[in-house]
Amino acid sequence: xxxxxxxxxxxxxxxxxxxxxxxxxxxxxxxxxxxxxxxxxxxxxxxxxxxxxxxxxxxxxxxxxxxxxxxxxxxxxxxxxxxxxxxxxxxxxxxxxxxxxxxxxxxxxxxxxxxxxxxxxxxxxxxxxxxxxxxxxxxxxxxxxxxxxxxxxxxxxxxxxxxxxxxxxxxxxxxxxxxxxxxxxxxxxxxxxxxxxxxxxxxxxxxxxxxxxxxxxxxxxxxxxxxxxxxxxxxxxxxxxxxxxxxxxxxxxxxxxxxxxxxxxxxxxxxxxxxxxxxxxxxxxxxxxxxxxxxxxxxxxxxxxxxxxxxxxxxxxxxxxxxxxxxxxxxxxxxxxxxxxxxxxxxxxxxxxxxxxxxxxxxxxxxxxxxxxxxxxxxxxxxxxxxxxxxxxxxxxxxxxxxxxxxxxxxxxxxxxxxxxxxxxxxxxxxxxxxxxxxxxxxxxxxxxxxxxxxxxxxxxxxxxxxxxxxxxxxxxxxxx
Numbered sequence: 001x002x003x004x005x006x007x008x009x010x011x012x013x014x015x016x017x018x019x020x021x022x023x024x025x026x027x028x029x030x031x032x033x034x035x036x037x038x039x040x041x042x043x044x045x046x047x048x049x050x051x052x053x054x055x056x057x058x059x060x061x062x063x064x065x066x067x068x069x070x071x072x073x074x075x076x077x078x079x080x081x082x083x084x085x086x087x088x089x090x091x092x093x094x095x096x097x098x099x100x101x102x103x104x105x106x107x108x109x110x111x112x113x114x115x116x117x118x119x120x121x122x123x124x125x126x127x128x129x130x131x132x133x134x135x136x137x138x139x140x141x142x143x144x145x146x147x148x149x150x151x152x153x154x155x156x157x158x159x160x161x162x163x164x165x166x167x168x169x170x171x172x173x174x175x176x177x178x179x180x181x182x183x184x185x186x187x188x189x190x191x192x193x194x195x196x197x198x199x200x201x202x203x204x205x206x207x208x209x210x211x212x213x214x215x216x217x218x219x220x221x222x223x224x225x226x227x228x229x230x231x232x233x234x235x236x237x238x239x240x241x242x243x244x245x246x247x248x249x250x251x252x253x254x255x256x257x258x259x260x261x262x263x264x265x266x267x268x269x270x271x272x273x274x275x276x277x278x279x280x281x282x283x284x285x286x287x288x289x290x291x292x293x294x295x296x297x298x299x300x301x302x303x304x305x306x307x308x309x310x311x312x313x314x315x316x317x318x319x320x321x322x323x324x325x326x327x328x329x330x331x332x333x334x335x336x337x338x339x340x341x342x343x344x345x346x347x348x349x350x351x352x353x354x355x356x357x358x359x360x361x362x363x364x365x366x367x368x369x370x371x372x373x374x375x376x377x378x379x380x381x382x383x384x385x386x387x388x389x390x391x392x393x394x395x396x397x398x399x400x401x402x403x404x405x406x407x408x409x410x411x412x413x414x415x416x417x418x419x420x421x422x423x424x425x426x427x428x429x430x431x432x433x434x435x436x437x438x439x440x441x442x443x444x445x446x447x448x449x450x451x452x453x454x455x456x457x458x459x460x461x462x463x464x465x466x467x468x469x470x471x472x473x474x475x476x477x478x479x480x481x
Contacts, residue, residue, distance in 0.1 A: 046172075048160075058149075089431060095426070295425070
């Protein structure tokens with residue numbers, strides 16, 4: 001017969017077993033709830049990103065509009081080459097103006113306000129193009145859409161970076177470039193099926209989605225904290241992280257950083273060249289310089305003529321080019337937070353160098369009447385290697401890093417400077433491309449290869465890795481190192 005002590009031990013063992021049976025499903029249920037809550041916490045971040053990148057798609061639609069419509073516009077409005085060239089290139093002038101004003105506007109009326117204003121300019125521009133009966137209204141419309149592009153090019157990646165969690169920031173910010181590529185590609189493809197006026201109307205669709213969506217999503221919490229709207233800051237951060245999320249640590253970190261920034265004077269353009277900000281400026285501007293002067297705008301604006309001059313069917317080449325650009329950019333968005341910014345930049349720049357060399361070699365062979373049948377195929381391979389390599393890294397990462405490396409007190413001025421450099425480079429590259437090709441097709445692509453080779457050295461020596469760090473950690477590290 002069991003003693004009293006033995007009975008107590010048996011009862012305690014049974015209780016522990018029963019508790020374990022009860023606790024096991026409770027733990028499972030709790031973990032499930034945590035997983036579901038974590039997933040739900042990100043819903044507003046995903047929705048806000050989707051709404052914001054409608055501006056990126058609009059950007060791409062504006063950039064891609066002139067290529068498929070060139071023949072139709074020239075025929076309908078009796079445009080000369082010079083008149084259409086002005087129509088095409090005036091986009092970059094509007095974008096430069098937008099870039100200059102984008103930072104101050106985003107700082108003054110907020111990230112959402114800047115996107116709303118940019119959408120309004122794009123809507124006005126598309127309508128002016130749709131109703132155009134001559135060069136003046138067509139050029140005014142193109143200038144207005146360019147201005148909208150310039151603002152979008154800064155404010156969209158900044159907004160996404162400021163609302164994202166650390167583990168999502170790289171991938172979500174890189175969607176900006178993916179949607180630009182998608183906008184360009186959709187314009188290229190549907191432009192072969194729609195009239196130029198109908199294509200202008202199609203450009204209104206993403207603008208409408210963005211304008212409506214901005215009423216649903218919250219403002220950037222970091223901007224709200226910067227301007228001292230404490231209550232709105234907490235509401236916005238909680239909406240982005242979920243009602244059951246603990247935002248105290250993140251809110252405290254953001255507010256502590258803002259208190260540090262309050263002690264600093266309001267920055268202007270000349271302040272960017274102070275030692276404390278200089279490395280950020282060198283990285284941000286340097287990446288944009290290599291991105292544009294490495295041949296991007298010339299190749300994208302004149303893809304059809306490159307294929308034609310090589311003897312390859314331009315329509316087939318352009319469609320392949322467009323599809324590949326979107327697919328590889330999508331791949332890049334999945335890799336950026338896994339592989340890191342710096343390795344992707346190095347792989348991308350190396351591939352771009354190879355693509356330029358292949359394309360240049362094909363024009364050399366054609367010019368010297370060597371391997372006449374193989375030269376057109378080599379051009380296609382070279383251009384596809386170029387755009388594929390560019391899209392996986394150089395196309396995405398400069399925008400991502402621009403949104404990460406600048407402290408918020410100089411982000412307006414620094415963002416404006418960076419995007420101005422980007423659009424100035426786009427104008428120089430697109431304007432000089434035909435002159436360079438007339439001088440030497442082979443020499444043009446070897447020149448681009450040399451620029452991108454310098455980019456590899458720049459990335460190795462200067463560019464930091466920002467993967468896995470908060471914005472505050474990145475900015476503190478880069479500006480004190």
